[in-house]
Amino acid sequence: MSGTKPMGTDEHDAARTERLRKAMRCLEGGQFAQARVLIEPLCDDRRADVILAHALAGSGRSTRAARMLCRLAHDNPTARHPAQDMMTLLLRHSRLEEIEVTLRATLRQTPDDxxxxxxxxxFLLLHGRTDEAIEVLIEGCRRHPSALRTGNLLAVTQNETGEAQKAQALLRHLLSYHPQSAMTHANLAHILTVDNRMDEALHHHARALELRPDDPHIHLNHAMTLLKAGRHAQGWPEYEWRLRIPGRLKYPAERLLPTLRQDSDLSGQRILILSEAGLGDMLMYLRFVPALVRRGARVTLQVPREILPLAARIYGVERVIDPLRPVPAHDWHCPFGSLPRVLGQTSDIIGAPIPYLHADPHKVLVWEDYMPPRPGLRVGLVWGGASRPGVAQAQAIDRKRSMNLAQLAPLATVPGLYLINLQRGQHARQMIDIPEGMQLYDPMDDVRDMDDTAAIIMNLDLVVSVDTSIVHLAGALGRPVIMMDRYDNCWRWQSGRSDSQWYPGLRIVRQDRPGAWDGVVARVRDMLLPARPDNP
Structure with a gap:
């Protein structure tokens, strides 16, 4: 009698393994229905069940997916919930609706997890649905008052929405349950820094560092508090901990430029200054470059194309390259943000005097033709920052530091004032619906880089801007600036100050509570009014 030979154990295992691999490839490729068909016959172990749960979620079978995820989670109550991996996978394929439906179905089935x-x-925070996220997190904390991760996430979110007092109270509550939680001490320190309660913030930073002394993120936040408090001698060395975050230091640590003494001689030493952070940061840190040149260094600057011509105009710089070009041979390297630490024990701790950047004289003359005629006060205007899509923290900061053009309508009522647009990027689209009564001169269509913007600024009497790179550019050029600042201001502007050690021509008008721009604009308007007995 003839027939098909039964499959042996080894052959069966090989076939099963290959089927699992095919199903995984389908998942990775976003082919969720195909993965489900492949894997369903194999569901008798955890690996196959995980694949099937993901495939069901991705193909819209949320109720069944939720049942499987709950079962898997029940078997491993202290591990990461398998829904986390499901969310990560589906996010790569932009299956947002499927993620949310499955998460909510899973939560309904196990409301105490x-x-x-x-x-x-x-998930809701990632997609800007802050109010809904807060509702979910509040319910989680109601069910589990000592939940450490949930409570910290809620507190950080509350702080971002201007509810700093609620956030502080929640974190103190969590510390009563978890006094050894470095995360909670660090988050409370950060929120206290925002609220300008520096001594308390530094106390909680110290406690967090006792508990987790090698955490570079805690050290970095500690540095921000020290710098905001004006304690630069401690703050700049602490700021170097950012370079211990994986991926931040791209060149050998032993060739990082050391801290200099007042009499340090760098004659002939080739120093590569590396691009780091945003344009505003680099424009600010360029002030330290002349101190290296004076000590005999051969300096190469790596900067974005946007500011390359301005950097190249710094006297004594040997070479300027953009980050896409290969770096030249060098003896030392130094990220821009490390320059204050390098010079922190010298007389150059504040860097070069203002102005340390210079516009192209020819471009200044060319851009004069774009300006409204004299007499009249020419005021450059910026109301929004660069959001850097994909960087959640940068987007959160941009939402707080930016306003809507319509909120600047009161400035249009100042007699003898010409408003000149300096805004670029997504916020510039608001000029489609310009406030009634506002006339805004707009030269930005012909602007190629910040060298053009610098030439425009040299033709202005004043720049009015939120906290963006334009503040640094105008300040470095020696032009007067009024900065409209958010409540939880950047460390570099310190707290309780309306002036700046970095830019003598800068005046700061800060929100008196989070999100309150009306009072800021009203004060700026008063500052722009023509001189009169009650407004000298």
Whole structure:
């Protein structure tokens, strides 16, 4: 009698393994229905069940996916919830609706699993649905008052929405349950820094560092508090901990430029200054470059194309390259943000005097033709920052530091004032619906880089801007600036100050509470009014 030979154990295992691999490839490629068909016959172990749960979620079978995720989670109550991996996978394929439906279905089936409140809250926050996220996280904390991760996430979110007092109270509550939580001490320190309560903030930073002394993120936040408090001698060395975050230091640590003494001689030493952070940061840190040149260094600057011509105009710089070009041979390297630490024990701690950047004289003359005629006060205007899509923290800061053009309508009522647009990027689209009564001269269509913007600024009497790179550019050029600042201001502007050690021509008008721009604009308007007895 003839027939098909039964498959042996080894052959069966090989076939099963190959089927699992095919299903995984389908998942990775976003082919969720195909993955489900492949994997369903194999569901008798955890690996196959995980694949099937993801495939069901991705193909819209949320109720069944939720049942499987709950079962998998029940088997591993202290591990990361399997819904986390499901969310990560589906995010890569932009299956947002499927993620949310599955998370909510899973939460309905196991409403006491605190891990799901964290995941749904994070998902909603990731997509800008802050109010909904807060509702979810509050419910999680109601069910689990001592939930460490949920409580910290809620507190950080509350702080971002201007509810700093609620956030502080929640974190203090968590510390009563978890006094050894470095994360909670660090988050409380950060929120206290925002509220300008520096001594308390530094106390909690110290406690967090006792508990987790090698955490570079805690050290970095500690540095921000020290710098905001004006304690630069401690702050700049502490700021170097950012270079211990994986991926931040791209060149050998032993060739990092050391801290200099007042009498240090760099004659003939080739120093590569590396591009770092945003344009505003680099424009500010360029002030330290002349001190290296004076000590005999052969300096190469690596900067974005946007500011390359301005950097090349610094006297004594040997070479300027953009980050896409190969770096030249060098003896030392130094990220821009490390320059204050390098010079922190010298008389150059504040850097070169103002102005340390210079516009192209020919371009200044060319851009004069674009300006409104004299007499009249020419005021450059910027109301929004660069959001850097994909960088969640940068987007959160941009939302707080930016306003809507319509909120600047009161400036149009100042007699003898010409408003000149300096805004670029997504916020510039608001000029389609310009406020009634406002006339805004707009030269920006012909601007190629910040060298053009610098030439425009040299034709202005004043720049009025939120906290953007334009503030640094105008300040470095020696032009007067009024900065409209958010409540939880950047460390470099310190707290309780309306002036700046970095730019003598800068005046700061800061929100008296988070998000309150009306009072800021009203004060700026008063500053722009023509001189009169009650407004000298």
């Amino acid at each position: 605190i891990r799901l409140y964290d995941q749904l809250g994070e």
